């Protein structure tokens with residue numbers, strides 16, 4: 001995979017970095033990333049990946065834009081109310097960088113279709129807003145052997161974790177959240193700027209993981225306190241009885 005003169009100019013501030021260089025930029029171009037959820041996290045992740053030149057982006061979201069989204073989802077504008085988020089987010093990615101092949105999927109991801117939707121991607125970035133989806137994504141990633149970058153923000157708390165099969169996201173949260181009616185932003189609230197912070201961190205972690213920059217972050221969850229403004233990292237032990245990865 002080569003880079004055109006236009007791409008060399010566009011990514012010049014990347015390519016000058018010794019950690020990226022032409023090799024890393026071509027690796028980004030060759031990468032295929034799926035973003036689950038075009039909400040608050042997705043609003044930070046999708047522009048960052050498209051701008052960085054990730055070659056193929058699949059964006060999965062079955063939701064439409066509502067007025068209550070606009071305080072934390074700058075992918076969308078007032079005039080977008082009622083329109084499909086996946087389509088708008090993919091259109092944004094393409095308009096930011098025409099070298100990016102952005103594919104919208106207006107679907108709800110669940111245990112029945114997760115594997116089919118996620119297979120073939122280098123990494124899955126999950127910014128969905130409910131545990132049923134998160135666990136379906138995690139189980140599928142374990143089954144497919146695809147790294148999962150899971151990011152969430154609620155109230156003033158954020159978390160970002162990278163999972164490579166074992167331990168998995170289910171080892172971290174347990175099975176209690178398998179129900180469809182768990183807590184979401186709708187009930188608990190979320191500060192708009194928090195999702196940008198957490199989503200931006202997730203995008204950085206994702207790009208570093210794709211390029212092999214820095215120490216491997218898998219098996220760790222980074223927690224952000226939006227009141228104290230501090231990050232801390234915790235290591236997640238693999239649960240031998242985990243339904244997701246226990247027998248993997």
Ligand SMILES: [Zn+2]
Pocket residue numbers: 166167168169170171172238239242243244245246
């Ligand atoms: Zn597990």
